Amino acid sequence: xxxxxxxxxxxxxxxxxxxxxxxxxxxxxxxxxxxxxxxxxxxxxxxxxxxxxxxxxxxxxxxxxxxxxxxxxxxxxxxxxxxxxxxxxxxxxxxxxxxxxxxxxxxxxxxxxxxxxxxxxxxxxxxxxxxxxxxxxxxxxxxxxxxxxxxxxxxxxxxxxxxxxxxxxxxxxxxxxxxxxxxxxxxxxxxxxxxxxxxxxxxxxxxxxxxxxxxxxxxxxxxxxxxxxxxxxxxxxxxxxxxxxxxxxxxxxxxxxxxxxxxxxxxxxxxxxxxxxxxxxxx
Numbered sequence: 001x002x003x004x005x006x007x008x009x010x011x012x013x014x015x016x017x018x019x020x021x022x023x024x025x026x027x028x029x030x031x032x033x034x035x036x037x038x039x040x041x042x043x044x045x046x047x048x049x050x051x052x053x054x055x056x057x058x059x060x061x062x063x064x065x066x067x068x069x070x071x072x073x074x075x076x077x078x079x080x081x082x083x084x085x086x087x088x089x090x091x092x093x094x095x096x097x098x099x100x101x102x103x104x105x106x107x108x109x110x111x112x113x114x115x116x117x118x119x120x121x122x123x124x125x126x127x128x129x130x131x132x133x134x135x136x137x138x139x140x141x142x143x144x145x146x147x148x149x150x151x152x153x154x155x156x157x158x159x160x161x162x163x164x165x166x167x168x169x170x171x172x173x174x175x176x177x178x179x180x181x182x183x184x185x186x187x188x189x190x191x192x193x194x195x196x197x198x199x200x201x202x203x204x205x206x207x208x209x210x211x212x213x214x215x216x217x218x219x220x221x222x223x224x225x226x227x228x229x230x231x232x233x234x235x236x237x238x239x240x241x242x243x244x245x246x247x248x249x250x251x252x253x254x255x256x257x258x259x260x261x262x263x264x265x266x267x268x269x270x271x272x273x274x275x276x277x278x279x280x281x282x283x
Contacts, residue, residue, distance in 0.1 A: 021060050022096040022133070022212075024067040024271060025053070028085045028123075029100035031074035032137075034267060037190035038201040045267040049196070050098060052205035056214065057096070058274050068274035069094070071266040078102045082119045085266075090130050092271045097127045098135040098208065106139075106155045113155045117162045124166050134172045135208055136163050140183040145193075173211040177204070180221050187224055199224075 027033050027050040035048015050070055058066035069092060071085040081101040089097060101123075102116045120136075127134050138160040142149040160178050167174035177183060180203075186193070188200035196204065206220035 022057050022094075023061055023065055024092070024094040025057060025096040025098075026068075026089045026092050026094040026132075026271060027070040027072055027098045028081055028089055029072040029098070030076040030081065030104055031072070031195055032103070033070065033072035033098065033100050034074050035072075035201060036074055037192070037195040038198050047198075047201070049201040049204035049208065052201065053098070053208050054274050056205070056209055064273050066274055067094075067271045068268065069266075069271040070268040072100075073264050073266055075104065075262070076101065077105050078116050078119045078123075079105075082123050086123050086126060088269075090126055093130050094132055094271060096135070096212075097130075097132045098137075099123055099127065100137045102159055103139050103156075106152055106159070111155060113158055116159070120159075121162070121166060124169075124172060128169060128171050132171075133212075134169075135175060135211060136166060136172060137175045138163050138178040140177045140180070144181075144184040145186055145189070175204070175207045175211050177207065180207075182221055182223055185224050187227070 033048065033050050035046035035051060038047045038049075041047055041051075048070075050072070051068075054066070054068040058068070060066075069089075071089060076084070078101040081099075099120070102120055105111045105116045106113070124134055124136060139156050141153075141156070143153050156178070160176075163174055164176075166172055182188065182203065183200070188197055188203065189195070190197045203220040206216065206218060210216055210220070
């Protein structure tokens, strides 16, 4: 039987710098990949690191020669990503797939980490079977910037080791965000402290492109310039605002079994030419 993965790799074009070029890309995941809290696009969607990666990869192809889909929806658990996004993504047979998921599970008390690993591993294996290059991620370390998050660390470390184990497959690239201290800086995060700010998305995009062998446009690991420390009153006011505006509603959704992504479609459900033409509307 013909090896689809080998055929795809052998037939893949290369960029002028000698790196493999990708003519199609599908992104799977939750709010991290949807692009929550990045700049807003004209159609009302967030831009996000995946769109930024698509911009760079599209520039390597002839006009109209690159296609992109983003199936990610905020709030999704790994089981939902597996059940709702995997089959459509596999059917698209894209040359590149990014897969990020499991952190929403880890945030919930009583998370079955073995099940999370099983579903993530099965998803990565199924995507590799289509011949795609697959990009996986380790989580950032929340304990270095969020008080009360130490309970999450054992699961996050276990997931980190599992993702690196999957990365032994030469067709899987791992973006290790856990080991990048720049993400300890709250300026890379939105006011809700869970989603990346535009600068955070910009750095994740650069990290993905680096993992794919692209030359760096900047050092995504570099710390931001030092800022004046906030005073105690300012910190207390910010914490109170965060509890009222973000933590309280998040706890309320958990208690009622709701998700911020309930009823929301993916922002780019079909593998279409990218950047979109004027008659297609915004991405």
